[in-house]
Amino acid sequence: xxxxxxxxxxxxxxxxxxxxxxxxxxxxxxxxxxxxxxxxxxxxxxxxxxxxxxxxxxxxxxxxxxxxxxxxxxxxxxxx
Numbered sequence: 097x098x099x100x101x102x103x104x105x106x107x108x109x110x111x112x113x114x115x116x117x118x119x120x121x122x123x124x125x126x127x128x129x130x131x132x133x134x135x136x137x138x139x140x141x142x143x144x145x146x147x148x149x150x151x152x153x154x155x156x157x158x159x160x161x162x163x164x165x166x167x168x169x170x171x172x173x174x175x176x
Contacts, residue, residue: 101139103132 106120106129113123121130 101132101136103136104128 106127109120109124109127109129113120116123120127121133124130
């Protein structure tokens with residue numbers, strides 16, 4: 097299985113941030129470990145990709161419902 101994310105060992109950046117009591121991504125933002133943690137966080141927080149066919153089908157179905165109900169409401173208002 098392919099490894100999607102890997103956080104490398106960076107003892108100098110990790111120890112320095114721990115000794116200062118500051119997260120490593122703030123203490124050493126350009127370090128390899130910080131870049132890996134930021135990449136992992138971005139991947140977790142990213143919106144899932146949705147197939148275009150599903151969203152288009154739902155949009156067209158909801159549009160059909162809106163059109164149907166608006167026409168029905170207009171007909172009722174006109175006394176049909």
